[in-house]
Amino acid sequence: MTQDTTPAELEQALAAASAAAPAFGASEPAVRAGWIRAVADALDAASDELVPIAMRESSLPQARLTGEVARSTGQLRMFADVLEEGSLLEVIIDTADAQAKPVPRPDLRRVLVPLGPVLVFAASNFPFAFSVCGGDTASALAAGCPVIVKAHPGHPELSARTAEVMIEALKTAGAPDGTFGLIAGFDVGVTALKDPRITAAGFTGSVPAGKALHEIAVTRPEPIPFYGELGSLNPVFVTQAAIDARGKDIAGGYVGSFTLGVGQFCTKPGLLFLPTGHGLQEQLVEAVGGVADAPMLNDRIKDGFSSGLDRLEKVDGVRVWSAGAATLLQTTVTELLARRDEILEECFGPVSIVVEYDGIDQLKQAVEAFEGNLTATLHAEDADADLARELLPLLTARAGRVLWNGWPTGVAVSWAQHHGGPFPSTVGSIHTSVGVTAARRFQRPVAYQDAPDAVLPDVLKDSNPAGISRRVNGTVTTDEVTR
Amino acid sequence: MTQDTTPAELEQALAAASAAAPAFGASEPAVRAGWIRAVADALDAASDELVPIAMRESSLPQARLTGEVARSTGQLRMFADVLEEGSLLEVIIDTADAQAKPVPRPDLRRVLVPLGPVLVFAASNFPFAFSVCGGDTASALAAGCPVIVKAHPGHPELSARTAEVMIEALKTAGAPDGTFGLIAGFDVGVTALKDPRITAAGFTGSVPAGKALHEIAVTRPEPIPFYGELGSLNPVFVTQAAIDARGKDIAGGYVGSFTLGVGQFCTKPGLLFLPTGHGLQEQLVEAVGGVADAPMLNDRIKDGFSSGLDRLEKVDGVRVWSAGAATLLQTTVTELLARRDEILEECFGPVSIVVEYDGIDQLKQAVEAFEGNLTATLHAEDADADLARELLPLLTARAGRVLWNGWPTGVAVSWAQHHGGPFPSTVGSIHTSVGVTAARRFQRPVAYQDAPDAVLPDVLKDSNPAGISRRVNGTVTTDEVTR
Structure with a gap:
């Protein structure tokens, strides 16, 4: 798979997916769940072969x-479990009601059905979890959609x-046959996205690429949903009380988070807001200085990081606190607000900016400076509850996941997870790319009206033979239905 | 409101909505539910004044x-009830799991939050139910979004x-203040749709208008979701056994359905597929001949119907069985397949086409000739169960609601309803415009990670003070949560 897929391929x-x-x-x-578990088992069994590649x-x-x-x-196994348990199908049944006003109500039974073949644009930074066998693939297979993955050129052999x-x-x-397929090549991906047999697409990558592909998907003769995870700054806001209680832990946690995976996480904390006089500069510089040099994913990303870093360092009001394997920059809220567009631009790689704020009003101004993000984090103490209750709605308006005293890197896979946020962090902010x-x-x-069990x-069916969870006349139950 | 809204208005x-x-x-x-109920009460109280307008x-x-x-x-009251009951917020809580593999899992609590101001393009054919106080408005208010309705010019005084x-x-x-607002004018609607303060839009209307507005919404600098209900043919397929058992009822039901509201329903059955030799022509013609003349919604729709009817009647292979207040046309599957694009085009008004099929294979070919529709209907008998099980997946692939032995006009408002279908019947087929x-x-x-109850x-909150339904560690419950 170092060659582009040919038109015939x-x-x-x-054709096979369709x-x-x-x-x-x-x-x-239950059968589909078995197939998905078979994929999980095979990947686990092949781990020793795949990881070295x-x-x-x-x-x-x-x-x-x-x-x-x-x-x-x-x-994959989580999706298989939920598919079997039944909640993934979101069955809703309203039995007939001859007395309903203004008109009698028929028997209606709603279930979620698959859209059809899904095209997944793989990311480079998680060669497994957001690539060929990643979350888009797992969720689409669970939904019952065949998947074609457009391989990321960063790991062609692993993809194949x-x-x-x-x-x-x-x-x-x-x-x-045709339940899963792989293609390679930028133009090939675009051609596939335009094909009427493709019914939806998932994407994880850069803002420009995501925007361009989104526009193709939604302006096709038959528009299709396009779910794109584009870019995110993931700001972290720290109160004075939090500094007082555990400033050193915060400094260490922050540096660990923004340098994790050589800073190549979509949830990397790009900015840390500290109160003026936080007294953490020395410790932060020391922690950043201790980060070991590590290669980036590929030359394209390395070059992008170099030029992004170069650009950031030259912004008026941005100072370099530490430069080496990782870079720590510093500015103030006043300077950030004066050059918002220049400072609030994602730089993918091991760099982050400490932004010093002067009082609660400036902290709020800083929060309000942000557009959509995947995450926003608040470090605060119990004594900050009033402030936190004021800030949380502002953070909620700007992020899909709001963290308390944690770090945004690391996205748990579970029922309640939401990985997505207001534009431009994603297109399609009402949906998540991680979690059930x-x-x-x-x-x-699809709703079936007055259809008999047969x-x-x-x-x-009335008898609920598989015993799955269903919402019947408004209440979730595994009970049988009486017509 | 006979004048366009001015730029200042x-x-x-x-600004008020924002x-x-x-x-x-x-x-x-519960508070929002109270406000929504107040709207419902006021509309009921004003019914005697509004209906004459x-x-x-x-x-x-x-x-x-x-x-x-x-x-x-x-x-409106249904949404208020469900909002109060809590399911509308889809709360999902996964408590922390220190033993989770490969990494410990944090406490995650997900809830649905409102997008922000919603723009609703009102329809003409339901001056209440799909207009100013219609389903888009009700569902957006329930979600917590202020609503601006772009009034339909067909009923300006009623809208105001x-x-x-x-x-x-x-x-x-x-x-x-600003929770609800009304604007008027085509260009005004387009300007509003482009405004960054508008976060989503709903539309019910024609295919060309819906496609044009959709493109504006999804190619804005900040793309927003656009939910458009465009057009639908709503085919009805009748088996020989159904004709044998209740042919006369089917003929009467069909004519009643396609002439209901002067044929001005998005769910009007536009085609009725009958087996050759059905013997219902005389009765159908008689029933259509008995339809009383009635005025259409407005001159634009009347003119559109006239030219659409004129076009349909002239298609080769289409014959006029009855013309008067309502028009019944006839063709065969063979002719339909030969001129699919000409025959399968919605004509909004009191006209429908009887299409005769010759055997089960032709019936299947007829089903497969359709693109996306809001509804598809099968009239069959118990003896047809095998055939029905074969046809239902084909109908499901092409429609959002599949009816058994019924008529598509009439869309019940309930939990299980789905009013939406594959393109071109809607853009945004994964969502419904009617039902909870x-x-x-x-x-x-939005998911909150490790945030304390305070x-x-x-x-x-752990204690679930309002006692709403929540999914906790995978199971729906109203119980308290233990961290």
Whole structure:
């Protein structure tokens, strides 16, 4: 997969995904869950083979990549579990009501069905968790959609080998041919995105690429949903009380978070807001100075980081506190507000900016300077509760995940997770790319009106044969339904 | 409101909605529910005043319009109930798990929050239920979003008076100023759609207008979700067994459905597929001949119907079975497949086409000829179960609501309803414009990580003070949470 996919190969992938869609989409949830678990098992079994390829292609260390495989396969199994439990299908049943006003109500049974083949644009910075076998793929497969991944050129061999493992596992488990496919090449990806057989797309990457692909997806003759995770600054705001209580922990946690994975996380804290007179400069500089040199993912990202860093360092009012394997910059809220567009631009890599604020009003001004972000973090103490209650709505308005006394790097995979935020951090901010509800991006509802049990899918039958969770006349239950 | 909104008035409406958004969005669910009920009560109280205005402006009869007010106010109360019950907020809580693999999991609490001011483009054919006080407005208010409605020019006085009643009710009940506003004028609507303070838009209307507005919304510098209900043919397929069992009822039901409201329903059955030799021509023609003449909504729609009808009647292979107050056309599947684009084009008004099919294979070919629709209907008998199980997936792939032995006109407002379908019937087919889940269009998730009860919104607190339904560690419950 170091070569671009040929037009004939792309046509084959699209035709196969399209042909697989009805059977894969109509598969019983428990059967589909089995196929997804087979993929997880195969990836775990291949971990010892895949991780060295990933190390070579991404320059990321073994422990991180091994953990990433476990995260990815755990994610697949989570979706399989929820698919089997039934909540992923969001079944809602309203039985007929002859007395309803102003008119009698029919029997209505709603279930989420798959959209059809999904195109996933893989990211470079998580060669497993946001790439071929990542969250977009896992959630789309759980939804019942065949998936075609457009490989990231940063790890071509890993992409190809991961896809082989997945395809083999699906085939052995009995999933339809064409359930999963891999393509490569920028223009190939664009061609696929325009193809009428593609019904939705997921993307993780840069703002310009995401915006361009989004525009293609939504202005096609038949527009399709495009879920793009673009860029995020992930500001962290620290109160004086928090500094007083645990300033050193905050300094250490911050440097650890913004240099994790060589700063190549979409949730990297790009700015740390500290009260003037925080007294942490020395410790911060020392911690940053202790960061070991490590290679970046690839030359394109390294070059982008170099030029971004160069640009940031030259912004008026931005000072360099420490430069080495990682860079720590410093400015003030007054200077940030004067040059907002220059300072509030993501620089992907091991750099972050300490921004000093002078009093609560400036802290609020700083919060309000931000557009949409994946995360926003507040470090505060119990004594700050009033301030926190005032700040949290402002943070909520600007972020998809709001953290208390934590660090934004690390995105837990669970029911309640939300990984997404107001534009420009994502396009499609009402959806998440991580967590159980990520599957919804690839499902649409269908309501059956007055259909008898004999023709309904099992999940909608009165007897609820699989015992799944359903909302019946407003209440969630696993009970049978009486017409 | 016979004049376009001036730029100064538009600016005032947008500024007021934007100013209202934080307070309205942060209002306690029970308080907001009270405001919404106040609107419903005020509209019911004003029904005797509003209905005559609607009759004059829309030419629709009193009974229909009185029922539509009740439908609209019932819809508002349904949203108020669900908001209070809590399911509308979709709270999901995953408590911390120090043992989670590969890494410990934090406490995550997710809730849906309002997007912000919503712009609603009102429709003409339901002066209440899909206009100023319609489903888009009700669901956006329930979500916590201020609403600006762009009035439909077909009923300007009704729009203005309805808005006055709503604004007065909201003010008296204590909702923030700017929670609701009304604007008028095509260009004014476009200007509003481009305004950065507008965060989402709903639309019900024609395919060309919907496509044009969609493109504006999704290609703004900050793209916003656009939910458009555009057009639908709503085919009805009838088996031989159904004809044998109740042919006359089907003929009568069909004519009643396609001429209801002078055929001005987005769910009008535009085509009825009957087996060759159905023997219903005489009865159908008689029923259509008995339809009383009635005025259409306005001259623009009347002219559109005239030219659409003229076009349809001239298509090769289409024959006129009955022409009068309502028109019944006839063709065959063979002819339809030969001129698919000409025959499968919505003609808004009292016309429908009987399409005769010859055997099951042709019936399937007919089903597969359709693109996305709001509804698809099958009339069949118990003996057809095998055929029905084969057809239902094909209908499901093409429609948002699949009816059994019913008629698509009439869209019940309930939890399980889905009013939406694959493109081109809607843009945004993963969402509904009717039913409880319509509110989701105007909500985005936010997850709070490790935040203490003291700063969390009440709905996320351990103690669950309002006793709402929440998904806690995967299971829906009203129980308290233990950290």
